[in-house]
Amino acid sequence: MKITEVTVFTVHGERDVAARASGDRQAQALDVYPEFNHRSWSGSRKGGIQSVSAQYVEIHTDEEVSGIFGPIEDEQTFVITRFLAPFLVGRDPLATEALSDQMMRLHRHGRSGLFMTGVSAVDCALWDLKGKAWRQPVYRLLGGPTRPAVPAYASMLGSSVEPQAAAQVARETKAQGYSAQKWFFRYGPGDGEEGKVRNLALVEALRDALGRHYPLMMDAFMGWDPTYSREMLRALEPHNLTWMEEPVPPERVGAFARLKAETRVPLATGEHVYTRWQVQELLAAGAVDFVQTDPDWCGGISELVKICALASSYGVPVVAHGHSLLAALHVAGSQSPSVVPYVEYLCQHQPHKQFFQQTVYAPVDGVIALPDAPGLGIELDRAP
Numbered sequence: 001m002k003i004t005e006v007t008v009f010t011v012h013g014e015r016d017v018a019a020r021a022s023g024d025r026q027a028q029a030l031d032v033y034p035e036f037n038h039r040s041w042s043g044s045r046k047g048g049i050q051s052v053s054a055q056y057v058e059i060h061t062d063e064e065v066s067g068i069f070g071p072i073e074d075e076q077t078f079v080i081t082r083f084l085a086p087f088l089v090g091r092d093p094l095a096t097e098a099l100s101d102q103m104m105r106l107h108r109h110g111r112s113g114l115f116m117t118g119v120s121a122v123d124c125a126l127w128d129l130k131g132k133a134w135r136q137p138v139y140r141l142l143g144g145p146t147r148p149a150v151p152a153y154a155s156m157l158g159s160s161v162e163p164q165a166a167a168q169v170a171r172e173t174k175a176q177g178y179s180a181q182k183w184f185f186r187y188g189p190g191d192g193e194e195g196k197v198r199n200l201a202l203v204e205a206l207r208d209a210l211g212r213h214y215p216l217m218m219d220a221f222m223g224w225d226p227t228y229s230r231e232m233l234r235a236l237e238p239h240n241l242t243w244m245e246e247p248v249p250p251e252r253v254g255a256f257a258r259l260k261a262e263t264r265v266p267l268a269t270g271e272h273v274y275t276r277w278q279v280q281e282l283l284a285a286g287a288v289d290f291v292q293t294d295p296d297w298c299g300g301i302s303e304l305v306k307i308c309a310l311a312s313s314y315g316v317p318v319v320a321h322g323h324s325l326l327a328a329l330h331v332a333g334s335q336s337p338s339v340v341p342y343v344e345y346l347c348q349h350q351p352h353k354q355f356f357q358q359t360v361y362a363p364v365d366g367v368i369a370l371p372d373a374p375g376l377g378i379e380l381d382r383a384p
Contacts, residue, residue: 001133003093005060006085006122008077011356011382012053023158023348026184027223029249037190054356056380059125061093067129068378071324071353072121072296079118083107088122094133096126100302104275112274116299123300124327124376131375137330138376142305144334149367152345153180153217155322159348161186161198163205170209173347177365180215180242180342181206188223196232203239212240219245222272226255233263243268243290250278256287268292271321275299276306283314292344294321295328304331312339322346324353325361325368326376333370343368356380 030036056070057080072080087106091099103119104110110119131138139145154173160166166183173181183206187195206216218241224232229247236244243266248255250269260267270292273279276299282288291311295304304320308331311318318335320328322344332340345363346353354360358379361368371377 001061001063001065001093003059003088003091004062006080006088007058007060008055008072008080009058010053010055011380012051013356013381014049015052015352015355016048017050018047024161024184024186026157026219026221027186027188029222031188031223032190034190052352052355054353056378057121057125059088059093059122059129061129063133065129065133067093067125067127067132067375068380069121069125069128069327069376070378071356073117075114076118076121079115080122083115084118084122093126093129096123096130096302099123099126100300104299112278116274117297120295120297120300120303123302124295127301127327127330128375128378135374137333137371137374138301139330139333139370142301142331142334144330145370146333146336147370149369150329150332150340151179151342151366152363152368153182153215153319153342154178154363155182155344155346157184157346157348159183161202163201166202167205167209170206174210174214176363177367178363179366180217181210182217182219182245182344184219184221185223188220189225189228196228196235199232200235203236203241207239215242216240217242217245217268220247222246222249224248226252226259229255229259230262233259233265237264241265245269245292246271250282253281253285253287256282257285260287260289266290268319270294270298270318273298275303276310279307280310283311283316288316291316291318292321293318294323295331296323297321301327301331304328305334308335308339312336317341319344322350325350326371326378329361329368329370330376356382 054071059067127138185199187199224247245268250273266289268290308318319342328343
């Protein structure tokens with residue numbers, strides 16, 4: 001079997017979108033500048049019929065077997081079409097380990113960042129192809145299943161952070177069967193002491209709504225600095241967080257290590273970390289309690305499996321970031337629950353990301369059943 005073509009295509013359609021109440025975006029690094037701090041991101045949304053589209057990468061072969069992955073982003077499309085597609089034509093698509101290593105060696109800037117996100121999408125599509133060629137779900141090719149379904153934590157990006165409104169949504173989400181939730185801080189150093197007070201008010205309201213021992217995670221999306229992080233983490237210690245995610249950018253390994261040493265709140269990062277070598281730096285420094293590398297970005301399924309093995313040797317769980325769902329779900333289904341305890345489910349965003357799929361994967365009573373279709377389980381409705 002040989003690769004004959006690597007293409008990126010766009011699917012278009014119309015979606016009946018439900019109206020949504022006003023929500024909030026997360027804190028961001030640019031917020032230290034007042035001109036950016038007041039930008040809206042989520043807000044309210046009018047319902048009705050709306051045009052939607054999504055891009056996918058597809059790998060074609062000379063044996064009428066193909067692999068698909070997506071939705072992907074414009075940056076990934078450029079890397080795929082400009083660099084990876086010409087390189088892959090004529091190669092063995094089932095040699096996923098060789099192709100993963102070769103793609104990472106292909107470009108002098110190819111070990112992280114946007115180039116690695118393109119590699120990741122192609123790697124996931126290659127695993128989909130391999131599963132279809134061997135007529136098995138990807139988790140079986142990786143050694144699973146280790147369980148029939150994987151717990152999903154509810155990721156609440158886009159929800160209102162007004163304490164009373166957040167508390168009500170948190171109670172409703174818990175009632176749906178989710179066994180953990182992650183919420184996002186809106187305020188950072190650019191908001192001064194008032195922002196700290198608002199951040200703490202959110203956590204206090206969530207704790208009151210969910211109970212002290214319900215797993216609760218918070219995310220600052222790299223929007224804080226070390227001093228602000230230290231002050232906030234100490235204030236958060238009484239609230240029994242499962243983790244605090246990305247208070248500072250992950251490449252600042254020393255800052256992470258100092259925060260971990262100076263506070264009792266567990267730390268998580270990895271969404272913006274690429275390859276096992278960058279993860280190893282965080283683990284060796286004792287800087288994190290949870291690794292959150294995303295198979296869409298960190299190097300694909302091939303790399304995430306290696307990261308799981310690496311993290312398990314340090315006794316650090318891997319909970320993949322949930323930009324999409326299926327690649328992370330298959331890896332989770334092949335790993336011990338002690339290594340991968342959850343997958344992330346973005347409650348407001350996953351239905352949109354899966355809109356063009358014939359089968360939509362979502363939690364039922366807080367868990368997601370492993371797919372039984374060959375490959376990843378992405379079957380698109382391509383009708384116009």
